[in-house]
Amino acid sequence: MAAVTKENVLMITSSIAAIQKLRTGVSKTFSHLNQGITASKDEGEAKKGFVKQFQEDLVGVKNSFDELETSIASLQPLKEAANMGNLGQISLDPVLDKTPIYPQVLQTYKWSTKLREHAQAADSILNRQAPKRTYGHISVLSKKRKTPPSSHTYNPVHVDKFFDTWQKNYTSVEVKRVQQSPNVFQVTLGRTLQVVLVLQSFIIERVIVRAHHEVILQVDGTLDLWTQSKYAVFRKITDHATSAMLNFHFMTMPELSVKSFMLWLNSYLRLFTMPCKKCGRILKGNMPPTWRDFVTLSALHESCRQ
Template sequence: MMTATRTQQEIEQDVANIDRTLSTISETRSSLQHFIRTIKKNPNGPTYIHQFSEGLNKIKRDLNRQSVEVENLKVALEYAQQVAQVNAFDWPAIKEIMNKETTNNEGQVDTQVETKKETGNTVKTEVDRLYSELSSIVLEKHQTGSSKDHDNVPIDFITSHFSQWMNSNKHQHHHISGKFLEQEQSITTGSTCCLQISVHKVLTATMDLEYHYPSDSLIIHRYEIKGPKENKPFWKESKYNVFQKITLIAARAFEDMTLLSAREALLGLLDWLSSYHHLFTAPCHRCQKRLQYDSPQYKHLPPVIRTWVQRKNATDIPITSTTVTTPLSSPTKNEPTTDHQGITGLPYHIRCFNTTV
């Protein structure tokens, strides 16, 4: 029995979302190929380690975006499965066509197997070697004999801006606390640290951050978002659906924020996390409800989206609920007539946000 129907417009949007996801998969493949070419270059080059790090981060961002897009295709795919069950599709004929397409490509795939194995071994060997080098690249700042450029690199960029943010508008940040699990350390291109942000009785976010001085950018190497009293290893996801969903949303949020300058990215990140202080109490900006059914996996959730500010010239803004950007919505009877562009922290259910873009 079909649980829901979808309009022609929704089906067309589903097709567009599937096409976008396939495009993301293609981009991920291209990123991997570029990364492979990078690691085959001369490892003694002056920018080799930075290119290696950027390549890994690009692949990670692509995979995060891909996971978010795939997650939000579930409703469309479930509907497609229901339609297939109630209609007499000629599956043998469809399968035969697919088998022919696969057979035509088998020869080409077979000739590439050995090359891919060799490439995989090369990548693994190079990753192991570079991680060994990267683990020893954190150096104390030389007091003498350093170059002029290195002397100008601030060694406490993240620490100082975090302190300034905490001291500004204290009445707004009273529900936020933060501590450095690893103090900020100077490296050849800037500084690194591990920062933990706690939103009182709501969530805890832990992030490995790097300030890259030459490009004036903030790099988020890894992060986790969990419940305030939840104990788990860094690499495991939260046991709570709401924080699993926010973690997926954070993948796109952080990708957008790190396109800004380092200072704007850091302050935007702190403002965005701070806006979750009323996660369980604030109603959705559109439907004015506190709970909404999300999916069979996540059940009912509060408004897990919080909008964030993007750079003004950003043009690549996909129109799906997975790409959680600051929405421009058409006013409704329950929603004030306001331009939301540039506003940080507006709460939305995912389905409600999807109807505003």
């Protein structure tokens, strides 16, 4: 067996030898008791000879027993067997030819231990390199990291309530569910742009930014979730919105994800009137500042971000 160390093999061999010696000694003792020994003709001498022989036999038995005890005490217990609890007991009487269950269990146990060690190492590496979130979210996120995801428990009514409140607070934003699909929302920012949001409860699954006047239905009346805007500026904002969607994704606080995303999106209301924070211009390469910083919401041209 692979788990048995080299020292253990040597000790087991010497223990077996000690057992054989002990058995021989005990058999010899009983044989002398049973059949007697070749005695001298003198009756007194014969008695003495027998007692002496019996004493020698007993001393031999005792020595063999001591030897066996020392060998057994030096055997190293199997680590795996000790950690396996009751399963380790299978090894005490293994019939390996008929039931190879013990070696299989041992192998599985080793793999599972190795897997756990690798998973712990991966977890610590991933935690060290966790992507940075918006200010103020980091401490909350680390405290709540162990909380299981609960986004699936939200009722659609919660989502509607959330957007109702949002529209009251931000009057230039209009949000409505699209009739063709209950999971799709049309968000209109003033007369600047419109966003098609695909939501699974409070998890944003897809974002497409289009011009205010572009349609969201195909010719046959079905919902168009894939065609990009024909304007380069909105295609660029779609790319940024997709990265914002990933940046603001908080596994344990889905409502906060949508809230942060909507706040960020709201900063596009002045897309064509807000100058770039770096160069101070509105148009550069025929494009307005299409980027909005995730933290400060500053407007920047794509080329002014570096």
